[in-house]
Amino acid sequence: MGATKTDHFTDKQNTIATLAKAIGHPARVAIIEYLMKVDSCICGDIVNELPLAQPTVSQHLKELKNAGLIKGDIEGNTICYCIDEKAIEKLQNYFGYISTKLINKKKDCC
Amino acid sequence: MGATKTDHFTDKQNTIATLAKAIGHPARVAIIEYLMKVDSCICGDIVNELPLAQPTVSQHLKELKNAGLIKGDIEGNTICYCIDEKAIEKLQNYFGYISTKLINKKKDCC
């Protein structure tokens, strides 16, 4: 085997997993943070900001886009990517939900 | 190649990536949600809750533990695992931070 059994889990669980997985690489965290920092969406200099080759960055961008974390496309010969706020909100809500649930939990160990 | 270049990124970026990566699998999302639902930390029935074999679940638990998302250990012959609230808080704060940053951003595309 080796393939994730996505069909055995709920859509919500798969959605969270997909989003989290996309952020689960420091290069993609760095990309998100760079997109956040820059005012404009025209971010042709992402490659210069990262210690990775252009094809690698392009691949990471593709993964972020497939996961729904960023949106946009090329415009002329510059890329135009920006964070999809809805995805970030989903994650924020999810972890917020877990946090509040944990506060109301009685603990008998750990 | 094939190995992630963790040393090229900041500690914070690597921390977020490690935590997100650990959640980046539906089985581990399901585990987190189960630990959240159950009142006690004694969760010997995680295997029965998941559509995966016992060694696979054990491996996922190990990964969650290595990433710092859950804590605990075996107690007698039952496992005693529970969510590490600090890790969830880190994620919640991180995505909250991104969200608020995005609200104050001017957008010219996407």
Added chain:
DNA sequence: TTTTTATATTGCAATATTACAATTAATATT
């Protein structure tokens, strides 16, 4: 003490990810 129960570890096959050189595609510039 033997057996049962619960979880971890090992070994392995299948698949996925990471990274990059080389190339392609497509727009900009000259």
Added chain:
DNA sequence: AATATTAATTGTAATATTGCAATATAAAAA
């Protein structure tokens, strides 16, 4: 039109992940 620029795609090697059968470990129950 020819060239330069920018980013995607392709191909490929190295590494990591996923999943499980078999086995090991260790405590509880008989």
